[in-house]
Amino acid sequence: MLPKSIQDLAEKMRYFPGVGVRSSQKLALDVLQLSPEKYEELIGSLKNVRAEVCFCDNCGFFAQKEAEQKAGVKINQLFTLMQDQNHSLQFVCEICKDTTRNLAQICLVEKATDVITVEKSQFYRGTYHVLQNLISPLDNIFAEDTSIGDLLERKIPKLLVKYPKVELILFFKAGFSSEATTAYLKEVLKQRGLLDKVSLTKLAQGLPLYYNPDTLDQATMAKALEDRREA
Ligand SMILES: [Zn+2]
Numbered sequence: 001m002l003p004k005s006i007q008d009l010a011e012k013m014r015y016f017p018g019v020g021v022r023s024s025q026k027l028a029l030d031v032l033q034l035s036p037e038k039y040e041e042l043i044g045s046l047k048n049v050r051a052e053v054c055f056c057d058n059c060g061f062f063a064q065k066e067a068e069q070k071a072g073v074k075i076n077q078l079f080t081l082m083q084d085q086n087h088s089l090q091f092v093c094e095i096c097k098d099t100t101r102n103l104a105q106i107c108l109v110e111k112a113t114d115v116i117t118v119e120k121s122q123f124y125r126g127t128y129h130v131l132q133n134l135i136s137p138l139d140n141i142f143a144e145d146t147s148i149g150d151l152l153e154r155k156i157p158k159l160l161v162k163y164p165k166v167e168l169i170l171f172f173k174a175g176f177s178s179e180a181t182t183a184y185l186k187e188v189l190k191q192r193g194l195l196d197k198v199s200l201t202k203l204a205q206g207l208p209l210y211y212n213p214d215t216l217d218q219a220t221m222a223k224a225l226e227d228r229r230e231a
Pocket of ligand 1: 092
């Protein structure tokens with residue numbers, strides 16, 4: 001019934017999770033209704049979002065590629081503290097640029113989108129470290145497939161030069177890979193004699209065992225962070 005190009009665009013809209021047949025058609029028709037200016041803006045934004053967004057070199061969250069950062073301008077203390085010849089902080093996210101954040105508190109999350117969930121609580125004022133994956137030997141995912149190496153080799157040693165203690169807050173979905181990742185972190189910290197300087201905490205009990213971080217509400221999130229306990 002619909003012209004082929006609309007059907008084609010509707011099919012592409014279904015790339016997005018949660019968009020079904022009917023809403024995909026509606027979106028395609030909505031695109032067709034846009035004014036020529038808005039249509040060009042949309043095309044421009046679609047192109048830019050891939051070209052101009054990257055992962056933060058310090059924490060792994062989404063960062064904007066900006067011209068002044070490419071020139072290596074030092075924005076805050078983070079750059080002097082966390083950067084070295086092996087690891088340049090070329091692109092840094094808004095959270096890492098925020099000088100009011102507590103650098104000695106790092107929330108470990110699996111995916112960049114989990115950062116948005118924790119930020120929603122409006123309670124947490126530390127920084128983040130996105131692991132990309134959780135360790136899951138059964139799925140052939142090991143420590144080297146995560147960014148734990150960067151955390152243990154670069155971040156923690158550098159932070160311990162400046163801060164007497166560092167807290168790692170684990171924000172993982174409950175499950176086997178969460179336990180495997182926690183056990184690995186504990187073991188490495190123990191081997192390095194760092195357990196008295198680096199504390200591992202996790203969110204309070206009371207969260208449902210298989211909670212979905214995406215749907216946690218702000219109050220529950222803030223309470224869970226406040227009541228965190230030793231992992
Ligand atoms: Zn960052």
